[in-house]
Amino acid sequence: MSTVPSTEERIQSTARAIFAALANEKPGRLSRERLQGDMMEWAMADERLKVELLRFVDVFPALRSRAEIARHLQEYFAREGVATPAALRWGVSLAGQRSPMAPLASAVIRNQMKAFAQRFIVGRDARDAVPALRTLRRHGVGFTLDVLGEATVSDAEGLAYQRTYLDLLDGLTAEAASWPAVPAVDEAAWGPLPRVNLSLKITSLYSQIDPLAFDSGVSVIKDLVRPILRKAMATGAALTLDLEQFRYRDLALAVFVSLLDEEEFRDYRHPGLVLQAYLRDAQSDLVRLVAWARQRRRPFNLRLVKGAYWDYETVIAAQEGWPVPVFMHKPDTDAMYERLTRQMLEAADVVRPAFASHNVRSLAVAIETARELGIARNGFELQMLHGMGEPVRDAVKGLGLRVREYAPVGELIPGMAYLVRRLLENTANDSFLRQTFVEGAAVDELVRPPQTSADLGADLFRLPVVQPTEVSAPGPFRNQPHADFSREENRAAYAAALARVKADLGRHYPLRIGGRDIETARTLDSVNPAAPDEVVGTVAYGGRAEAEAAVAAARAALPAWRGAAPADRAAVLFRAAELMRAQTLELSALMTLEAGKPWREANADVDEAIDFLEYYGREMLRLGTPRHMGHAPGEHNVYFYQPRGVALVVAPWNFPLAILTGMTSAALVAGNPVIVKPAGPTPVVAAHLVRILEAAGAPPGAIDFLPSPGGEIGDFLVRHPGVDLIAFTGSMEVGLHIISQAAQYPAEDGVKKVIAEMGGKNAIIVDSDADLDVAVTETVISAFHYAGQKCSAASRVIVLEAAHDEFSKRLAEATRSLRVGPPEDPATRVPPVITADARQKIEDFIARGKEEATLTAAAEPPRGGWPDGGYYVAPHVFTDVRPDAVIAQEEIFGPVVAVMRARDLDEALTMANGVRYALTGGLISRSPAAIARTRREFRVGNLYINRGITGALVERQAFGGFKMSGVGSKAGGPDYLLQFLEPRVITENTLRRGFAPPDELVDEGL
């Protein structure tokens, strides 16, 4: 940092003066004594205990009875390895007993929690908050009110949130008029300040907020903010848009700038925004905002913070394989904060700066930089969170500076996420408050300039370019990172790819047999399910003669391909992955048009296909290395694999690239020539895969492309003696048929192997203590995204009694809020289903559901009907569904979900397991015991806890089920490739005339 030395000296001396004032504090309000025996103190003592405490704070509002509190206390704190402090242990053991003291213990815990919440929350609502706000003003401290409410899952909830703000403005304006003036907080260098000051989170207004649907999101959010802004303007209140997670940052900025550019709000005098210093690119936002404000010649309030979502941002970036948007080194954030402080003060002509921090050094920098730049004491303000830094607050107030507290109002439930964040922040090792008040770090340490790292100046914000995989040194497998659609360049690139692909529709794709194009008399039109008049492409359509030719070509290719070195076969997959990476956008856009896949899901489909290529390539290298078995001298044993022969791949349309690539590449890399029989609705995507594999080096005949009618040619190929292996993904009926046909018609060389991934009737169990924000959001995603057309999709939700009614009500509202529409529109969550036939089947199930259960919610068609003749089905939620009802037993493959009520976990598990399938399942619960039991007893191939049940990633969530969900082992897992191989063992007696060479000198000839 290039601070002028004298200013640096002054910063340190001001910081020391603040520390001196803190030292004079009566037994500290945030001191060690005060914290003794309290949650924060405990959390700081032990990491494991901290986890349990954070989780208990999180679950507490959902505990509806004394027994539930007692059970959770036991489950969280009476566990092996948790260093529960004596005072808490006492409460835990009492609460757990059936003694007369038990209610008392629960009451004590409840009071503790309330007291903890009250430290940070000023009241339940405006009326409740008034005494606290009056007290603040009496102490010469201003406020900005924030309404707690983190997850808004429906339009109705968004509107309720908006209503709260409007009421708050009405209620407080009348109230504030009667308050005595407090010049220290009511007057700034530029004139009088509003007494009522609000902060607003855009995510709380709009349940469908998603940076992918950027423009429509900005427009909807503006519609929701406008009435609040109008009222703020009319009542003379200040309104600041908070910043939240990085993914919503650009949305918030766009809403702010474009609203204020509207004629109506051009002269609003108190708009405010937030800048987060922990973001690597915060500086460029500041530059843009300042230029914008100068150009419109209107100042705005800007609150500089460090950023409250550090843990979230780092975890999500690591999970997604994205560059981390925040600094990783705390002093870098501090240094950026100081840099931005100066830049904001230098732009004081248009920026009305507020510095929000509890860090004495950060505050001193603001104070002294302002002084250096000749800015009046009331030309900026300092802000702190209510309940977090009273001693610091009072010390800076003592310097004659304006201080404002960020004061949340709300009920305990929506407040919990906020409280968990505060608890996390206060107890983090790097936290200034912890360092100061708990660790007792030396003042010299705390006032010195941040010791920055090289990371501060580095441009680490770009996605690392994925290098092509070298077959000789492939490195560990990593999932292909999905596109981050919060970045404008990715949205623009997808839109451009859609336009390019759309301009090029209607091409023709011949069959490929033995490396040659083959035309047929019959052709098949592939259409856009959102606009069936639009032909995406035509393909040649094979009959018996072509099927026979394909088998012959594959058999001809077998000896050479089988004999190719595993590394050479793996190299084909790695090159194909590279080609696919280069065409990701075009392939995704094509899928949007041919399979009706919305952007994010189409993109993820291509990424998954790349993952399969990279993963199975590595798997072949692993399995292709012969293993030596046993160590008997004079005997050489080698264990190795050979391919099975010719493979027939029968693919589904719902993951037109990913699943097809998975099955095809596994068969191919294992040395089996493949006949690809794509799904009827998606042959064009399949044609692209075949071209890619050929371009990557698959020799003629090793991959043949044979679109053809399922029943007739499918059966012909399945029965054909030249086919040794069938890999199928699709419905149970077709899967069972293939299995029986394959058994009856053996191959020339033996029994046919069938790998069949079939259906699911997947359930999510929602426990009585579930976080319903998570339960509703994840159910909606799992059941309705891509119109429920995933074998992993949720089609049953089993809700425990205590949570049932609230969950069902919120799920119904959330369902009505879903955007159903064409997948080309980035705002679409529920696209059309794949064909008119599929729509009819789903509608039949819906009709059945209306007879068997109660229809609780269905998204409405738009006025004027669904567009372009697309095959739309609105998402439907049925409640009061009996476990044996048809809609609770049969796979529907559409956006229909059956909600069932369970008395307890026993019943829930019985229902969950009570279907023919066992593919995916989920549990939303915060009870360690319920989680442990469900892990053991909910028998499905893929069980997900506290998240959605779709979106399995190659390797991380190897995918596949059992019972009627399939035969074979998991796709994208370590056993998958084995199904395409046969193991052999060769034993050689190496002892000749009493002489046995060492193992490594034996020529294996493999």
Ligand SMILES: Cc1cc2nc3c(=O)[nH]c(=O)nc-3n(C[C@H](O)[C@H](O)[C@H](O)COP(=O)(O)OP(=O)(O)OC[C@H]3O[C@@H](n4cnc5c(N)ncnc54)[C@H](O)[C@@H]3O)c2cc1C
């Ligand atoms: C009035 C007010 C309003 C606020 N409004 C918002 C808002 O709208 N949006 C928002 O996101 N936050 C907001 N915050 C919270 C703020 O971002 C900080 O989380 C909080 O103030 C703690 O920072 P500090 O300077 O007080 O403490 P310090 O202890 O000095 O700093 C802690 C902060 O450093 C950063 N950090 C921690 N560890 C690391 C690391 N390893 N590497 C890099 N950086 C790290 C994090 O941002 C963390 O919060 C607000 C805070 C206040 C006081």
